[in-house]
Amino acid sequence: xxxxxxxxxxxxxxxxxxxxxxxxxxxxxxxxxxxxxxxxxxxxxxxxxxxxxxxxxxxxxxxxxxxxxxxxxxxxxxxxxxxxxxxxxxxxxxxxxxxxxxxxxxxxxxxxxxxxxxxxxxxxxxxxxxxxxxxxxxxxxxxxxxxxxxxxxxxxxxxxxxxxxxxxxxxxxxxxxxxxxxxxxxxxxxxxxxxxxxxxxxxxxxxxxxxxxxxxxxxxxxxxxxxxxxxxxxxxxxxxxxxxxxxxxxxxxxxxxxxxxxxxxxxxxxxxxxxxxxxxxxxxxxxxxxxxxxxxxxxxxxxxxxxxxxxxxxxxxxxxxxxxxxxxxxxxxxxxxxxxxxxxxxxxxxxxxxxxxxxxxxxxxxxxxxxxxxx
Numbered sequence: 001x002x003x004x005x006x007x008x009x010x011x012x013x014x015x016x017x018x019x020x021x022x023x024x025x026x027x028x029x030x031x032x033x034x035x036x037x038x039x040x041x042x043x044x045x046x047x048x049x050x051x052x053x054x055x056x057x058x059x060x061x062x063x064x065x066x067x068x069x070x071x072x073x074x075x076x077x078x079x080x081x082x083x084x085x086x087x088x089x090x091x092x093x094x095x096x097x098x099x100x101x102x103x104x105x106x107x108x109x110x111x112x113x114x115x116x117x118x119x120x121x122x123x124x125x126x127x128x129x130x131x132x133x134x135x136x137x138x139x140x141x142x143x144x145x146x147x148x149x150x151x152x153x154x155x156x157x158x159x160x161x162x163x164x165x166x167x168x169x170x171x172x173x174x175x176x177x178x179x180x181x182x183x184x185x186x187x188x189x190x191x192x193x194x195x196x197x198x199x200x201x202x203x204x205x206x207x208x209x210x211x212x213x214x215x216x217x218x219x220x221x222x223x224x225x226x227x228x229x230x231x232x233x234x235x236x237x238x239x240x241x242x243x244x245x246x247x248x249x250x251x252x253x254x255x256x257x258x259x260x261x262x263x264x265x266x267x268x269x270x271x272x273x274x275x276x277x278x279x280x281x282x283x284x285x286x287x288x289x290x291x292x293x294x295x296x297x298x299x300x301x302x303x304x305x306x307x308x309x310x311x312x313x314x315x316x317x318x319x320x321x322x323x324x325x326x327x328x329x330x331x332x333x334x335x336x337x338x339x340x341x342x343x344x345x346x347x348x349x350x351x352x353x354x355x356x357x358x359x360x361x362x363x364x365x366x367x368x369x370x371x372x373x374x375x
Contacts, residue, residue, distance in 0.1 A: 003027075003034040003105065004084030008074035012092040013046040020053050020060055022098040030102045037082050038062035038092070039074040071159075072175035072183065079168055088162040089180065095201050096160040103196055104162040111367070112190035114162040115181070117155035120368050122197030139179075139218055146222050147232050149186055152366040154195060156182055163188070176221040186225045195368045234287055238347050241282040246339060249275035253321075253335055264331045268321040271335075272314040280306045288355035305354040312349075313342035 005023060009016060020036060027034050036059055038050050050062040063081060065074070075089055086108050090096040100116055107114045118125040119140075125133055140157050143150050150156040157179050167188040175183040185193075226232040252271030261267055280303055317338030324334025 002084055003032055003086050003088065004078075004082035005034060005036045005088045005090065005101070006075055006078030006082060007036065007038050007090055007092050008071045008078070009038050009040045009042060009046055009050075009092045010071070011042045011044045011046060013042070013044055013049045015092050015094050016046060016049055017053060019092055019094060019098065020057065022094075023101065024057060024059070026098050026101055030105075032102075032105060034059060035083065036060045037078050039078045039081075040064045041069050041074060070175075072180040075180040076173050076175065079173070085165050086162065087165060087168075090160050097198065097201065100160075100196070100198050107194050107196060108162050108164065111192045111194035112164055112167055113185070113188070113193045115153065115155055115158055115193060115195050116160045116198040117158065117195040117368075118198065118200045119154040120195055120197050123155075124199040126199060126201070135215065139215075142219070143179075143182055143222055146226050146235070147182070147186060147229070149229070149232075149364065150182065152364065153185065153193060154368070156185060160198070163190070176217045176224065179218060179221060182221065182225060186228055191363055191365060193364065193366045195366065197369070234351065235347060237287045238283060238350075239343065241279050241287060242339075242343050242346075244282065245275040245279045246336075248278050249339065250332060250335060253332065257331070264325045265318050265322045268318040268331070268335060269314055272310075272317055276307065276310040276314070279310075283350070283355075288350070288357075302354050306350060309346055309349040309354060313346045316342040316345070 007016075007019065016038065023034075023036055036057075038061070040047055040050060040062055042064070047062070047064040050060075050064075054060045054062055061081075063077070065077065068074075068077070078089070079087065086105065088101065088104055090098070096116070104114045104116065117123050125136065136157065140155070143156050144153070145151075158181055159179075161181050161184075163184065167190045168184060170189055171184070171187040173180075173183050173187060223236065226236055249271050252274050253267050256267035256270055257264065283306070284299065284302065317335060320338030320341070321331045321334040324337075325331040
């Protein structure tokens with residue numbers, strides 16, 4: 001079997017028959033050998049519909065799970081059960097057009113991973129409501145900011161993609177929730193990604209399965225993936241150290257204003273300096289921990305650099321505390337806002353200067369085609 005198409009399903013009885021017919025029509029016309037594998041978690045009579053389809057069509061297979069749940073884990077099960085050297089993953093709700101399958105297959109001849117994208121020229125996410133578009137945009141932003149390997153991918157949360165089996169052969173996939181593509185992109189073995197535009201369409205029937213629990217699971221998934229690579233985990237560790245320094249900072253400010261001075265700017269500077277020393281010690285020993293312990297001279301130099309970066313951060317924080325104060329607002333609230341805005345500057349500067357180290361050069365090549373192009 002040359003090609004496996006994996007379709008996770010959950011209560012999609014109205015759509016699986018139509019999807020099967022459209023896939024069969026499209027691929028039969030192209031002469032491709034394929035299997036259409038449904039991994040089903042349904043609680044309605046979708047398994048009966050799938051059984052009837054498998055009886056009529058030799059290319060259709062399905063497995064019904066009773067002890068597992070979740071879209072991403074269903075796809076992983078499909079990876080295990082499928083036989084094709086090339087694999088395409090798509091949803092059962094007809095929002096992923098089967099008519100794009102021949103294009104994905106052709107592009108896999110020259111790319112390790114092929115991703116139909118809603119967010120390049122010629123693509124569209126018109127099938128989503130305004131709320132769902134906002135949720136999708138936020139999810140992509142969080143993923144791309146948190147994980148460096150996703151930043152070049154325009155649609156890293158897509159549920160429609162193709163890949164060669166060798167990409168996942170050695171990957172230990174254990175996703176949470178529904179964004180299996182992110183798991184593959186972070187843990188897979190690949191060098192080339194090709195994006196093609198497509199229009200995401202509205203559901204013909206059935207209801208969306210999206211829940212608030214899915215959003216929570218997505219955040220957990222991003223955090224887990226970020227820990228997979230040191231360069232991504234570093235930012236989260238830095239934020240945790242910074243978060244630990246926030247109560248130190250705010251407590252110091254409160255004590256100074258209450259017992260020692262009424263000068264808000266001065267109190268803010270002193271409180272931030274105490275937090276700076278606290279944060280340097282933890283960042284040096286955890287966030288940017290070296291395999292070889294730095295010399296005392298180098299550590300001193302790093303402290304000076306960290307202090308310089310932190311001084312600018314303190315200036316930002318103090319400016320906000322003072323601005324809030326002169327406008328009659330809470331200086332503690334201004335301090336907190338300044339801390340948040342200064343965190344981004346501080347991490348980037350320290351990562352590229354204070355604890356700079358050569359990063360492995362990325363060999364990932366991402367190419368895109370646009371509407372009307374034929375690479």
